Amino acid sequence: MTLKIGVIGTGAIGQDHIRRITNVLSGGEIVAVTDVNQEQAKQVVEVEKLNAKVYEDGHALIQSEDVDALIVTSWGPTHEEFVLAAIKAGKPVFCEKPLATTAEGCKKIVDAEMAYGKPLVQVGYMRRYDKGYQALKNALDHQKIGEPLMVHCAHRNPTVPDTYIGDMAITDTLVHEIDVLRWLLNDDYASVQIVTPRTSSLAKNGLKDPIMVLLETNKGIRIDVEVFVNCQFGYDIQCQVVGETGTANLPEPSSIIMRSEAKLSTEILVDWKDRFIESYDIELQDWINSTKKGIVSGPTAWDGYVVAVVSDACVEARNSKGIVSIATGDIPEFYKGNLSIVGEV
Numbered sequence: 001m002t003l004k005i006g007v008i009g010t011g012a013i014g015q016d017h018i019r020r021i022t023n024v025l026s027g028g029e030i031v032a033v034t035d036v037n038q039e040q041a042k043q044v045v046e047v048e049k050l051n052a053k054v055y056e057d058g059h060a061l062i063q064s065e066d067v068d069a070l071i072v073t074s075w076g077p078t079h080e081e082f083v084l085a086a087i088k089a090g091k092p093v094f095c096e097k098p099l100a101t102t103a104e105g106c107k108k109i110v111d112a113e114m115a116y117g118k119p120l121v122q123v124g125y126m127r128r129y130d131k132g133y134q135a136l137k138n139a140l141d142h143q144k145i146g147e148p149l150m151v152h153c154a155h156r157n158p159t160v161p162d163t164y165i166g167d168m169a170i171t172d173t174l175v176h177e178i179d180v181l182r183w184l185l186n187d188d189y190a191s192v193q194i195v196t197p198r199t200s201s202l203a204k205n206g207l208k209d210p211i212m213v214l215l216e217t218n219k220g221i222r223i224d225v226e227v228f229v230n231c232q233f234g235y236d237i238q239c240q241v242v243g244e245t246g247t248a249n250l251p252e253p254s255s256i257i258m259r260s261e262a263k264l265s266t267e268i269l270v271d272w273k274d275r276f277i278e279s280y281d282i283e284l285q286d287w288i289n290s291t292k293k294g295i296v297s298g299p300t301a302w303d304g305y306v307v308a309v310v311s312d313a314c315v316e317a318r319n320s321k322g323i324v325s326i327a328t329g330d331i332p333e334f335y336k337g338n339l340s341i342v343g344e345v
């Protein structure tokens, strides 16, 4: 059976997911699309040669009998509304990060899903599907460097668009580390502090860029994450775990090593689409397969909620310039069987 999928939001990642489902993956077909920019949605149908109907809005698409499952790739602040509507319609939904822009919004989704009685929601935290992060997790789970003590991370974007404003360094960018590190370490966060170095003269729109995020986990592991979204030189993701008997680093994406013109060089990727291309493919294929089986095997609404609680605390820490405690609460029974299945390597 082919999973008939409707996509809400045909911007950058919406188009990317449409392309991979149409040309790379198996078992799914895009039968419906919508975007507030209707012209763009029509163009995507044309360019990708989709046999898909363009709906006037997300709600009409969700209600359509032609659609089995949904992908939400519209702007972050619209996710909550569409995910709640999908749950009400009893349809599985893959929602790009963030699940909602506030913990309160995510909690409404968690409550609605539990009231529905069956998991329907997967959140697009694709780093859990990255082979590099999976290898790192494997090393930690098998005690290859002893107990983890510290983690040093960097999340660098070359530049960001003018729509990237306010707290997005936290709510749009840092959220990837918040999700993947709790999965990697099998731990949750206890507190956060944010320190701001001198701001880059190349940062636009009043952004304080870079920032340094200092997290502490319940087990006492200390994490520092540099978020620098105008670093100019490339899309650069770093993660080093320091354990009791060694260190383990996230591998660099593979690239040829050149000796030329008296220089030894390797390329650095510049686009997030390329850095995690394989992870997105694996993630969406897993979602299609799991949805057909009627299960959620990737990051759940609970994971999306926890990330939002931590992200809210980070925003508070930045504003107050102090150390903010984090209490994510106990995972409900409902979500226990669904956690971290993609982590088993």
Ligand SMILES: NC(=O)C1=CN([C@@H]2O[C@H](COP(=O)(O)OP(=O)(O)OC[C@H]3O[C@@H](n4cnc5c(N)ncnc54)[C@H](O)[C@@H]3O)[C@@H](O)[C@H]2O)C=CC1
Binding pocket: 008, 009, 010, 011, 012, 013, 014, 034, 035, 036, 037, 040, 058, 073, 074, 075, 076, 078, 096, 097, 098, 124, 125, 126, 172, 272
């Ligand atoms: N997992 C990942 O690595 C990535 C995730 N994302 C997430 O995906 C989402 C979309 O990001 P981009 O594609 O980069 O943004 P984008 O701005 O390129 O595309 C978003 C699209 O949603 C449409 N849209 C906005 N409100 C809508 C509504 N109410 N109904 C229908 N369409 C609506 C816009 O017109 C636009 O075409 C964001 O939440 C972002 O955080 C984006 C990039 C990478």
Ligand SMILES: O=C1[C@@H](O)[C@H](O)[C@@H](O)[C@H](O)[C@H]1O
Binding pocket: 157, 172, 173, 176, 229, 272
């Ligand atoms: O999710 C993503 C974007 O939305 C976000 O704006 C970037 O900072 C991240 O690196 C990218 O992975």
